[in-house]
Amino acid sequence: MTVYRAPLRDYKFLLEEVFDVGEIAKLPGYEEATAETFAAVLAEGAKLCEEVLFPLNLPGDAEGCRFENGVVRTPKGFKEAYDLFRQGGWTALAADPHYGGQGLPATLNFFVSEMVASANLSFGMYPGLTAGAVEAIHQHGDEVQKKTWLPKLIDGTWSGTMCLTEPQCGTDLGQVKTRAVPTDGDGVYRITGTKIFISAGEHDLTDNIVHLVLARLPDAPSGTRGISLFIVPKFLATDDGARGPRNGVRCGGIEHKMGIKASATCVINFDDAQGYLVGEKNGGMRAMFTMMNAARLGVGLQGLALGETAYQSARTYALERLQGRSPTGVKFPDKPADPLIVHPDIRRMLLTMRAYTEGGRALAAWVMQAEDKAHRLTDADERAANDELVGLLTPIVKAMLTDNAFLVTNLGMQIFGGHGYIHDNGMEQLVRDCRITQIYEGANGIQALDLVGRKMGQHTGRLLRRFFHPVDQYLRAKMSDPALGEFALPAYRAFGRLQQTTALLAQKGLVNPDEAAAAAAEYLRAFGLVALGYVWTRIAEVALAKRGMANGEAAFYDAKLATARFYMAKLLPETGALFASIGSGAKPVMELAAEAF
């Protein structure tokens, strides 16, 4: 059986002890976002996730979505849960108060999203896609568009999508064929084409669905420079913002997928549908990218979220399931066997799960805080600095956290043994649901290219320095600390090799772009593992300082220290293999002729 309790203590630890949540409340417009607000909102969200969304997760997977006569039915209970979610104001949390939002920080919103995804990833897809649409319209739409669409999207009576992929193109959006033909109406276009893999493209949770669609104008240049973004609603809006007549948007079917079966993945056919240009003509890719960056951080968090549920479930099972005896002799002579937790290999798996999940959450929390600062600091340079750190770490959070999560959910399943393979126990669903996070919003190989091919060289390495400088400073200062040195020193060594490898790769990549591309995936992983080494050192520092004075919480801090130690000893060494492999260059990857594969 899977179990889930929101990790509120860990949120508090990160927000109040490791990273200073007080800094967020100092940002203009976030004055209300105190530690107390965070705690109250998270506790309220935890209740909804644990009591309403989590119980629907396994039955939702078994039932899946159904497609009948152009209509998609979500599984039993989803509509009622969505209404509770909406009425609770959860769709409005981080949105602009001008349009009905609550204006709370991204950091808070992301922890709420983690809880939702831990409890029921499929459910979370529906409001998640809406949030993306809200962001796109909010950043790139004009005032009329904002007034027309945002209030109902933010209060959740309508929902949104992102329509990018077509049968012939996913990653390579330059191949988009959907056409947009201008009409006499001002800013009104006729959209025709087929989009696939549209999450929340059609469903029965909301009155209307507002699609954000990439399409090509008749005179558009070829490739990605000729793509524009359009709002194309399922039902048109009347002048007073109510639901009007049906638009030429039809669901052609839903996909049968490996996982997230309660999330409808739709084929959407646009047939001369009315659409409204968002932002500049041919500026669609840029608009889509601002949405996509937030979405990518969100997907990293989805992975993390499933890892949390897997860890909690596997830990519970390992404490209860009696199987075999400890290698060092019987530990529970009165029981027919010892619990799994006595076995070193089970502990190794659990600690791996924990180190990746808690470390990944800390890394994400750091990035989220920078995201809030990037939006709200008064100083433009400081805003830019934070924005650059977020930009650099976004592909790492997306790819490494989801790769780790797939490892973690699989380890959880492995601890369940044969019982993990059985649907009713819930563990295999976590693996299947998690698997898509490595693929959507840019497959993890694309994230690696984003890091190596775009972020690394941007502004002659300035993004890199946003990470390298503070990390260098911190680890260098701590590595000879008598208590903290055991964490800071290995982290600093791995960091040193990361710097060397970065320089090497930048150099070789200039001469031959294949050199950078062939190393990209391994480089991203090494970078991510070093980043986890940094955050685990920071966690250890706090834990060392607090454990003495912890009232009855020494065990909490001791667990942090033990996990940090495990990370340095058992997981960080992977970087050595990655650096060695990168050092061998692109030739072993490129020499085989295509036809010899």
Added chain:
Amino acid sequence: MTVYRAPLRDYKFLLEEVFDVGEIAKLPGYEEATAETFAAVLAEGAKLCEEVLFPLNLPGDAEGCRFENGVVRTPKGFKEAYDLFRQGGWTALAADPHYGGQGLPATLNFFVSEMVASANLSFGMYPGLTAGAVEAIHQHGDEVQKKTWLPKLIDGTWSGTMCLTEPQCGTDLGQVKTRAVPTDGDGVYRITGTKIFISAGEHDLTDNIVHLVLARLPDAPSGTRGISLFIVPKFLATDDGARGPRNGVRCGGIEHKMGIKASATCVINFDDAQGYLVGEKNGGMRAMFTMMNAARLGVGLQGLALGETAYQSARTYALERLQGRSPTGVKFPDKPADPLIVHPDIRRMLLTMRAYTEGGRALAAWVMQAEDKAHRLTDADERAANDELVGLLTPIVKAMLTDNAFLVTNLGMQIFGGHGYIHDNGMEQLVRDCRITQIYEGANGIQALDLVGRKMGQHTGRLLRRFFHPVDQYLRAKMSDPALGEFALPAYRAFGRLQQTTALLAQKGLVNPDEAAAAAAEYLRAFGLVALGYVWTRIAEVALAKRGMANGEAAFYDAKLATARFYMAKLLPETGALFASIGSGAKPVMELAAEAF
């Protein structure tokens, strides 16, 4: 879309060029097993697998098995395919000619099993389980039992199972509760209890199902020393070997699983059922282990098999799917985009798949040849030597090949991008089907304990020497070879560290068994990667020798060399991380209190 063509050229390469299949034909009783026989049987098997079994794989997954009124229905087409399989003599391939078998070598049988699993793993489970039952009765049954049960199991009109697991125990069979009460009839017992996770426990492919059941006699000692093995058929056999009256064996239901959905995984209830003791009273575990060793090698091969299908499918997709442009500039200006294969990261994934799959097959082929020698050589010492090599490498073949296969099938899915997540494209099924291979027949953590806790120390390290000596000799001789040195040298270096780590672990494990157990999984993996380094060097040696004189096959050998180079440069370095992690000892795994997890 998945594609599958039997890798007959690779079989020929391994059998005739790398390992000398002629040696098998020199073994007493295998005189017919010449290279020509191998080639003819494999070509015939390939046809059946490609044309009959593979087309049933995806629909079989979609339909699954159904349980109605105690009866299990396999998916459409399975019964007809099974009849073809049986009539073709495939169930009899490696069985004893005294009871209707064809007496062909294990090596050949295992390659046939690989093809079957590549084409349709679920289908392969049914004859696979029968083969296990045949082996158990053949090795441990008395002559009456053999005459009664073997002919119909071998010709496939009846099928078999292994009934080990119960709700309270899987790995820890000492907890088995199923009871066997002696009756007045000579050797006849009454069996009562519930077994779970019984593959092929009930189905509509054969007239009768012969269960091999672990149960406990009334006076049995507790734990594994008190377990006996029984034949418990669904229908009793009449004196003339026909199907007689129904026995007290009922299917209580089937499991809904992550994968192998066309393989029925049953709850089997024994209610005062007639059973016949096989072998010694309380000797059940030993008997079960002889079956299990072969089964474990078979599971390793199942993983490999799914990796082969994944590789072929991903390669085909990478050559056809047009997406993006090469980092070094447009390669196909006349096409809307370049094929995926131009992208270094796609090549990295494909080469990883290939290196693990072809290398794993070579390792398995080496072990299978030793298995045949262990059974048939005339010299007892040589038989023992080969048997010990097989014993040592069995947990490695089982665990590493299935772990690699899970990586490989996931990489294949990743290359398909979003399309990989869709059921109709078949790639996600390979991942789901593959996942069980890491769990059943002893979870991979148990394999690691078998290696470190049993095999390593056996006969004061004699099993280890069966591997270490020839590998040391070979790599040492080749590492300064001007052409082969680039392969042999890195392999030898990793081998050197394996020897050091082995010594370290043996020493520390004697003082504290947790030290060995905490390192077991990483040690097994490092051992396996070194073993792959050894076989890739042997493959490279052959390829170097043959490429000059290869008539139109230079590309085949060049691909072997490129893959060997890739393995040494990109995959073998993982051993460095594993040795470093092992070197940090058990403390980071053991220090956290159980209740702090």
